[in-house]
Structures are given as structure tokens and as C-alpha cells.
């Protein structure tokens with residue numbers, strides 16, 4: 228097998244080196260960006276606890292057929308975007324392009340239907356789609372995913388939307404737009420699709436080539452075509468929410484009444500149809516300002532037929548997923564506040580091999596007592612080590628020079644120029660601990 232790879236040529240002195248790059252559409256999350264990720268994950272954990280959702284971890288790959296059947300054969304995800312491979316046993320596997328199908332698979336396989344209803348779970352982790360990379364659109368990205376099973380009550384749709392709302396509120400997001408629609412159920416959707424197809428047939432010559440294909444294959448997707456010339460047709464297309472059956476209409480109106488009562492502002496968007504086949508009734512997205520064309524930070528809705536499609540007993544479900552890279556982008560864009568990284572309390576510096584040995588010993592003792600402490604390693608001057616302590620934003624430098632070694636002491640210096648005192652080795656941990664309390 229011939230393996231091609233992409234690299235970048237880097238000039239170092241007289242040498243030209245070929246340096247590997249991360250695969251297209253993936254990114255490294257460097258230590259300085261971790262504050263955002265850790266903050267987001269901490270807020271997610273608070274929110275799911277508030278709403279009573281339990282964590283569910285799932286495999287990163289599943290059998291390909293699960294997504295073909297779950298997400299839908301005609302969707303872009305299944306047709307064009309899945310990372311599929313055959314393992315050494317000949318099984319076709321796919322890196323998960325989303326969570327919902329996997330969550331439903333686990334719900335059925337693990338007998339979760341016997342748990343008290345609704346069964347409410349959340350997951351977090353990487354997902355993979357072979358898409359055209361651009362700002363906010365990656366081939367490996369991360370989702371926070373929430374699902375609730377076993378309840379048709381629109382109050383649960385509202386709760387799911389509230390989880391998203393609460394999360395973005397706690398992250399301090401401004402200028403979000405909640406987009407809402409109902410795409411009906413197997414009772415009202417077919418008649419609506421017929422109306423939509425009839426509407427488009429008489430306008431077929433004006434629509435784009437892709438839409439002509441959609442007309443025969445997946446007419447609902449006609450409504451989210453991004454081609455400029457198709458926009459006027461979309462704007463005057465019959466809206467689904469005016470063609471709902473009494474059951475779907477009642478469900479949608481009750482959900483809207485909850486949103487109105489709790490003063491949650493949303494936009495009724497009849498072109499919101501979502502790119503996955505499993506949705507019924509409620510669909511929603513959250514759009515953020517200022518993060519470019521890929522502005523959906525969240526998408527979700529109800530999928531009352533999916534458990535049955537995947538082999539379980541008929542069970543309603545509703546959920547959403549939020550893309551973490553887009554949350555980070557929005558936070559950075561809106562200059563949202565994130566807690567600063569916590570610097571080490573102590574940087575232990577030393578002069579000479581005997582002092583280094585003592586430094587290793589002292590550090591072990593400090594860490595055992597829960598004190599964040601680091602050292603520099605190698606034979607560097609005390610001055611260079613202090614510069615390093617400053618660069619790493621340590622609160623204290625702990626010095627072990629010849630004098631301190633002879634006296635069984637350390638010199639503890641507050642890096643911002645405050646206190647400076649000699650501390651016996653045995654007292655070091657308690658002095659640092661006391662000094663830590665503001």
C-alpha cells in the first residue's frame with residue numbers, strides 16, 4: 228500500500244525539513260486554549276446536574292449500518308461524510324458522525340427502557356464528518372449531547388431547549404438566536420411533502436440543480452438550500468407548521484406557550500428542517516453572532532420513531548447536540564470571561580547536585596500534601612530558574628542555594644515582590660499552605 232501524506236517544508240539554518248501536519252479539518256487544542264475547554268466542560272457538568280441528566284459514555288466507532296439506518300441513507304452525513312472502514316475481521320465500522328444513533332443503540336441494548344422515565348442522559352466527545360473544512364467546521368469536532376427518552380410531553384421538549392439556554396446563559400453568551408419549527412409526524416408529513424413537491428414542480432425550471440435532485444429524493448431539504456436564486460422560492464413555500472395534524476399542532480402550541488410564559492424569545496423558522504432524517508415534530512437550532520457562516524452552536528429536536536427504527540419498542544425521544552469548537556469560537560469572539568489558569572503555588576529552584584536531590588525530595592512532600600509545585604530540571608543558574616518561575620507565573624519561588632543547604636532551610640520568595648523568608652525544610656508545606664489563603 229502506498230501511503231501519501233501532507234507535510235510542510237520548514238527551513239532550519241541550512242536544512243530543509245519535512246514536518247508532519249495534523250490531518251486536514253482537525254486541530255490541536257494547545258495548553259493556552261485549554262482554559263476555554265475546561266471552563267465549558269465545568270459549566271456543562273453544572274447544567275446537567277441541575278436538570279438531572281446522567282452521563283453515558285459510548286464507543287467512538289459503531290457498526291456502519293447503525294448510522295445508515297439511524298441518521299438516514301439519503302442524508303449528506305451518510306452519503307458523503309462518514310469515516311468508514313473495514314476492520315481485520317471484515318466488519319464495516321464508522322467513526323461516529325453524531326451521538327444520537329449510538330445513544331439509541333445503547334438505550335435498546337442495555338435495557339434502559341426499564342429505568343424510570345424519562346431516561347435522561349448526556350455525553351461528550353469527538354465526532355467525525357468528512358466535510359469541507361472552514362472556520363467553525365472541522366472533520367473532527369466535539370459535541371455535548373443530551374437525550375431524553377420515553378415521554379411525548381412538550382414540557383420535555385421545553386426542558387431540552389432550556390438545558391441549551393441555561394448553558395449559554397451561564398457561559399455569558401449574548402446575541403443568540405433560537406430558531407424553532409415543527410416538521411410534523413408520519414401522519415401529517417406525507418401530505419405536506421406532497422404540497423411542497425407540487426409547489427416546486429411548477430417552479431422547477433427556476434431552481435438550482437441540487438434542488439432538482441432534492442425534489443425527487445428528499446423534498447424537505449429544498450427548504451434549506453443556500454443558493455441565492457432559490458431563496459425567493461423558499462420564502463413563499465408553504466410552511467409546515469400550517470399543515471400539522473391536530474396532535475402535532477397541539478404539541479407545538481403547548482411548547483410555544485411554555486416558551487412564551489417563560490419569556491424565551493425565539494424565531495419561528497419554517498425553513499428549519501435539519502439534516503438528519505430521524506426528526507419528528509419539534510426541531511430547533513441556536514445561532515450565534517460573529518462566528519462566521521457556520522453559526523449554529525446547537526441543533527436538536529424530537530425523534531419519536533428512531534428507537535423503533537433501530538429495533539426497540541416504540542419510544543419517543545428528544546435531544547440536542549452543541550458543537551464545542553463553535554462554543555469556544557463564540558466565547559473568544561464575544562470576549563466571554565473564563566476563569567484564568569491556576570498557576571503553580573511554588574517553583575523549587577536549586578544550585579548544584581546535592582540541592583537538586585533535596586529539591587526532588589521537597590517537591591514529592593509538597594505534592595503529597597496537595598500543593599501545586601514544579602521545578603526546572605537540569606543544571607541551570609538560580610537566576611535562569613527564577614526567570615522560569617516568573618514565566619510560569621508561580622506564586623512563590625523556593626530557593627535552595629549553598630547557604631540554605633548548609634542551614635537545612637529554603638528561601639521562600641513571593642514572586643510579586645511581597646514576603647521573603649527563610650523556612651525550615653520541615654515547615655515548607657505549612658508555610659506555603661498558609662500563604663496560599665488570600
Ligand code: HAM
Pocket residue numbers: 324325326327356358363364365366368369370372373374502503523524525526527528529545546547548549550551552553
Ligand atoms: P447537528 O446539527 O448535525 O445535530 O450537529 C449539532 C451541532 O454540532 C451543530 O449545531 C454544530 O454546533 C456542531 N457541528 C456540526 N458539524 C460540525 C462540524 N463539521 N464542525 C464543527 N461543529 C460541527 C446532531 O448531530 C444531532 N445528533 C443533534 C441531536 C441530538 N438531535 C437530537 N439529539
